[in-house]
Amino acid sequence: MTDSIYDSSKFKRKALQVSVAQSMISQYINAGDIETVRLQESHGRTLAQEISAPHPYPHFRRSGMDGYAIRSADTDGCNSDQPIWLEVIDEIPCGKVSDKIIISGTASRIMTGAQVPEGADAVVMFEMTEVREEKGKSIVGLKRSIEVGKNITPIGLELQAGELILSPGIKISAGEISVLATFGIHHVAVYRRPRVAIFSTGSELLSVEEPLQPGKIRNSNTWMLASQVIEAGGEPVILDAIMDDLSLAREKVEYALNQYDMVVTSGGVSVGDYDIMGDLVRGDSVEMLYNKVAMRPGSVTTAAVKEGKLLFALSGNPGACFVGCELFVRPSIRGMMGDQNPYLPEWSGTLGADYPKINSFTRYVRAKVEIRDGVIYAIPKGVDESGVMITIKDSDCLIVVPPAQEGLKSGAKVRMLMLK
Numbered sequence: 001m002t003d004s005i006y007d008s009s010k011f012k013r014k015a016l017q018v019s020v021a022q023s024m025i026s027q028y029i030n031a032g033d034i035e036t037v038r039l040q041e042s043h044g045r046t047l048a049q050e051i052s053a054p055h056p057y058p059h060f061r062r063s064g065m066d067g068y069a070i071r072s073a074d075t076d077g078c079n080s081d082q083p084i085w086l087e088v089i090d091e092i093p094c095g096k097v098s099d100k101i102i103i104s105g106t107a108s109r110i111m112t113g114a115q116v117p118e119g120a121d122a123v124v125m126f127e128m129t130e131v132r133e134e135k136g137k138s139i140v141g142l143k144r145s146i147e148v149g150k151n152i153t154p155i156g157l158e159l160q161a162g163e164l165i166l167s168p169g170i171k172i173s174a175g176e177i178s179v180l181a182t183f184g185i186h187h188v189a190v191y192r193r194p195r196v197a198i199f200s201t202g203s204e205l206l207s208v209e210e211p212l213q214p215g216k217i218r219n220s221n222t223w224m225l226a227s228q229v230i231e232a233g234g235e236p237v238i239l240d241a242i243m244d245d246l247s248l249a250r251e252k253v254e255y256a257l258n259q260y261d262m263v264v265t266s267g268g269v270s271v272g273d274y275d276i277m278g279d280l281v282r283g284d285s286v287e288m289l290y291n292k293v294a295m296r297p298g299s300v301t302t303a304a305v306k307e308g309k310l311l312f313a314l315s316g317n318p319g320a321c322f323v324g325c326e327l328f329v330r331p332s333i334r335g336m337m338g339d340q341n342p343y344l345p346e347w348s349g350t351l352g353a354d355y356p357k358i359n360s361f362t363r364y365v366r367a368k369v370e371i372r373d374g375v376i377y378a379i380p381k382g383v384d385e386s387g388v389m390i391t392i393k394d395s396d397c398l399i400v401v402p403p404a405q406e407g408l409k410s411g412a413k414v415r416m417l418m419l420k
C-alpha cells in the first residue's frame, strides 16, 4: 500500500470541462516529423505536403465514347431522310495521337479515352452511325445533328494546372491515392506516426495468455487502447502491465516518456489506496495538467506533461478508458500529424430511446446509429456503465448528454460523436 490514504489532497480535484481540458492539451501538440514513403505504402498515413495539380486534368481532349470524331457543323440539318456521309480518314486507339486533321466531310474512328484529333469538336457513338465501303474508302453515315462538344471531355474539366487538391493533415485513402498516382507522385511526404507507449496498471491483471485465477481479470485495456491508437494513425508500443506499485510506475513512465512520443496508461487514477497513477501525477516526476474532467464515464481522466511529452493516465474501467482515449489521446495523435480537425466528427441526430439517467457531468453514451426514412437515430446501448466492457463493440457513436435535471426523451435532438 502507498501512503496515499493519508494524503487528503487526492480527494480535492477540480473538474475541467472537456473542451477546456482538450484545449489545455492542444498547447502541447505540434505537428511532428515528416518522412517519405512510396505511394503503395501511403494508405492510411497522414499527408504532410500540399498537392497542387502540376498539369490540367485531363491534359488532352478525351473521347468519352467509342465512335467517330467529327465536325459538328457537318451534321447541321441532317436527319434520317437526309443522312450525311463522312469519309473515315484515321483510326485512333487509346494512347495514339492522330496527325490527321478533321476537315469538313471527314471523320476519324476513335476509342473511349483516346485524344480527340485536331479539327474535331464532337464524337458520335458507334450505335448512331452506319458504315459503308465506297470506292475502296470507308464512309460513315449520320442521321442526326450532333451538338458541339458532344462526348468530348475538355482539357482541365476536373482540375486546372496549379489548383490546390490536397492539404497536409488529411488521411490518405483510395481517392487521395488516385490523385497522387494521376499526378505522378510516387513518393509521398507523410507525418511520422507518433509512437505511443501503452501500459496498464493493476495487480489484478493477467496477460491474455494466462488462465483465469480467482479475483483476477485479463488485461483488455492495453489491447483496446492499441487498437484505438492505430485507428487514430499512431503506432502503439505495447509495454507489459505493472502491478500497483508507485516506484515501479514512476520508473516505467519515465522510461516510456524518454523513449516514445506519448504515453498512455490505464488504471489507478481514482482515489483508492492503490491508485498509484493518481499519486504519481501529483508528485514531481511529471507536471499534472488535470486529474478530473466533468464527464462520465472517465471523470478521473488524467493528463500530465514532461519535457513537452504528454502522459495520459486513463481510468481502468474499460468504458471510461475507451472514452478518455477517444476524447483526448486520439486528437493528440491526430494533431501531431497535422490534422486541423483532430476531434471525433460530430453529427446531430434524434435520440432513438428514452435516456432517463441524470448527471451533473456531461455523459458520453455509447450508441448504435440507425437511419430510418432518412432520419438519423442514435440508440443508446442498454448498459453503458464505466465498468462495462461489452457494449463498446456495439457502438458507432457517443451521444453527448449535457448535465440536466431530467433525463432525455426519445425523439430529442442530440449531438453524436462518430466512432465508425
Ligand SMILES: Nc1nc2c(c(=O)[nH]1)N[C@H]1C(S)=C(S)[C@@H](COP(=O)(O)OP(=O)(O)OC[C@H]3O[C@@H](n4cnc5c(N)ncnc54)[C@H](O)[C@@H]3O)O[C@H]1N2
Pocket (backbone or CB within 6 Å): 200, 201, 202, 204, 205, 217, 218, 219, 220, 221, 222, 266, 267, 268, 269, 270, 271, 272, 275, 297, 298, 299, 300, 314, 315, 316, 317, 318, 320, 386, 387
Ligand atoms: N471513492 C471513490 N471511488 C471511485 C471513484 C470516486 O470518485 N471515489 N471513482 C470511480 C470512477 S468514476 C472510476 S472510472 C473508477 C476509476 O478507477 P481507476 O482508474 O482507479 O482504475 P482501477 O481502480 O485500476 O480499476 C477500475 C476497474 O477497472 C478494471 N481494470 C483496470 N485495468 C484494467 C485493464 N487493463 N483491463 C481491463 N480492466 C481493467 C479493474 O479491475 C477495476 O474493476 O474508480 C471509481 N471509484
Ligand code: MOO
Pocket (backbone or CB within 6 Å): 295, 296, 297, 298, 299, 300, 301, 315, 317, 320, 386, 387
Ligand atoms: O470517472 Mo468514471 O465516471 O466511471 O469513468
Ligand SMILES: [Mg+2]
Pocket (backbone or CB within 6 Å): 267, 268, 269, 270, 271, 272, 275, 316
Ligand atoms: Mg482505482
